[in-house]
Amino acid sequence: MTKRRRGFGRPKGPIYADLHLHSNQSDGTDSPAEVVKRAAAKGLKAIALTDHDTTAGNAEAQEAAVGEGITFLPGVEVSAEFDLVEVHILGLRLSPVQENDEMETRLAEVLEDRITRTQLMIEKLIELGVQIGEQDVAQEIAGAASPGRLHVARALYRIGVTNSVQEAFTRFIGIGKPAYVQKNRMPAMEAIELIHGRGGIASIAHPGIGGVHKKLRGLLSLPLDAVEVWHPEHSVGQSAEYGILVRENGLIATGGSDDHGSKTQRKYIGETGLNESAFQTLIARLEQV
Ligand SMILES: [Zn+2]
Ligand SMILES: [Zn+2]
Known part of the structure; x- marks a missing residue:
């Protein structure tokens, strides 16, 4: 197996703000309050919670952040x-x-799609002869507001169908694999408008992953505010490139670890994000938006 190139693009100096974090309200493993605790333990001064297609964890995280003396930006990561x-x-400072x-109404529809998609994946797996039931996946979803593929992958691993969570994607539910079901995705323009409707800034998450990089020029024609420059799956070179892109287009640089919790392998919280000066730049720009 070839090791994935992971240059771990991060700014100079200590990480001050981690603006891309997931809780168990989507596919993270920790509660919103636990995410804040871990952030505090890492010495972070500011964070954003950016669960997939749900804002359900923001209130709990906000309260915990006050207790820890951490600046909190309520957020979301819209597919x-x-x-x-x-x-x-990413929608930040909602x-x-x-x-x-409007955003919550639309996200409620997205949730319906996510539930249907999860059921379709289970049906496909059963057709393939995999011994998996809805309750196996339900156990992984537990109290999450937003079910996703990672929950199905964790169930497949837990019940012993695959030897790792990753293998569930490469064998069954990754793009093009036999139990893959496409998500109903909203147009990027609509996501940006929903975020703006809630007073937030819209940032393209991890433009270096998947086919997004090739579409950047087109994406920049949309009313975006920011680009996620620093992300664990961006190489140092990519981060530099996106940093230039942001400057040249008068956009805001955001960054974060995309951490999915203490029970995952990639416990990246606080490993990348914004340094203090980049965060202060972001805050100054927020006041103008
Ligand atoms: Zn993402
Ligand atoms: Zn994410």
Whole structure:
């Protein structure tokens, strides 16, 4: 097996802010409060919770962050699509949920799609002869507000169908694999508008992953505010490249570890993100947006 190139793009100096974190409200393993505790233990001064297609963990994390004296930016990571490519859009510094909230209404529809998709994956697995039941996956989803493929992958590993979580993707539910089911993705423009509707800034998550890089020029024609420059799966070179892109286009640089919890292999919380000066730049820009 070839080792994946992971240059671990990170800024100079200590990491001050980690603006890409997942809790068990999507496919992370820790509660929102635990995420904040881990961030504090790492010495982080600011964080954002960016669960997939849900804002359900923000209130709990916000409260915990006050207790720890950490600056908290309520967030989300929306699964969207641009020019047939899946693109994740981070929404940062969301205002509290309002009555008839457009974002929450739309995310409730996305949740329905996610539930259907999970059921379809299980059906396909059963057709393939895999001994898996809905309850096996339900156990992984537990109290999560937003089920996803990682829950199915963890179930496959736990019940002994695969030897690792990763193998579940390479054999069954990765793109193009026999039990893969495509997500219903919202247009990137819509995701950006929903984020702006909540007073947030929209940042392209990990542009170096998947086919997003090739679509960057087109994506930049959308009303984006920021690009995630620093991410564990960006090489040092990619981070440098995106840093230049941000400067040249008058955008904001964001960064984070995309940590999925203490029970995962990649416990990257606080390993990359923004240094203090990049975070202060971001905050200064937020005041103008
Ligand atoms: Zn993502
Ligand atoms: Zn993420």
